[in-house]
Amino acid sequence: MTAASASSGAARARMNIGQVLEQLRVDYPEVTIPKIRFLEDKGLIKPERTPAGYRKFSTADVERLRYILRMQRDHYLPLKVIGEHLDAIDRGLEPPPIEPVVPTVPQVALAADGMPSPDSFARTSNLRLSRRELVKIAEISEELLTQLEQFGLISPRPGTGHYDTDALVVARTARELADYGFEPRHLRAFKTAADREVGLVEQVVAPLQRGRDASARGRAEDATSQIAALSVRLHATLVKTGLKRR
DSSP: OOHHHHHHHHHHOOBOHHHHHHHHTTTOTTOOHHHHHHHHHTTSOOOEEOTTOOEEBOHHHHHHHHHHHHHHHHHOOOHHHHHHHHHHHHTTOOOOOOOOOOSSOOOOOBOTTSSBOHHHHHOOOOOOBOHHHHHHHHTOOHHHHHHHHHTTSOOOOTTTOOBOHHHHHHHHHHHHHHTTTOOHHHHHHHHHHHHHHHHHHHHHHHHHHTOOSTTHHHHHHHHHHHHHHHHHHHHHHHHHHHHHTO
16 A cells, blocks of 8 residues: 555544544543534534434544534533634634633633623633642631531542632632621521522433433533522622511
């Protein structure tokens, strides 16, 4: 076989979805087959289909997936914006410049009105902090962290002993509330209310998760993010309204 024919054969090589997943998980361990199918359902990737209906991915498809996952993980871009970037690339244009990401502790993304957006609920973070790092970055005492754990407000990731972004935000918020006299035992009421809201969201989304088509999980995740954001907005507005009446 000549070098030219070998190169041509490599160009025509196609991978199944399992092989693609194996490649991507090296850099994106949280990616799943339902996630890839969901991105296809959204029109962001378009792998070839065999006569039997099986997906076949090219090297370009895999690189496109890497771009999507990188924009989500490192720059927190919503799929709609990523789609606009891909459309620009497909038309031979340069995508819009992206703000540089400083490799420090992530900031919580908030909508313009100060409420968490649906995208903020969908984001995942690979941040892993040791107990000592959490205490230092959140500027709290070891005693306060222990109390927050005792009341179920903070817990390390299962099986790792490390703390994530949410734990950091809770710790910092608890520290700021402490300036107004709030103790961890008082914050237990917030946790109870949050657990009730989580239960309601899960109850509504459950039928979507039981869907049989490939994009069911993606639709369920989208619905969870949207409902969670609306729930927080409603909760915050009701609290604000209640305080105005006093």
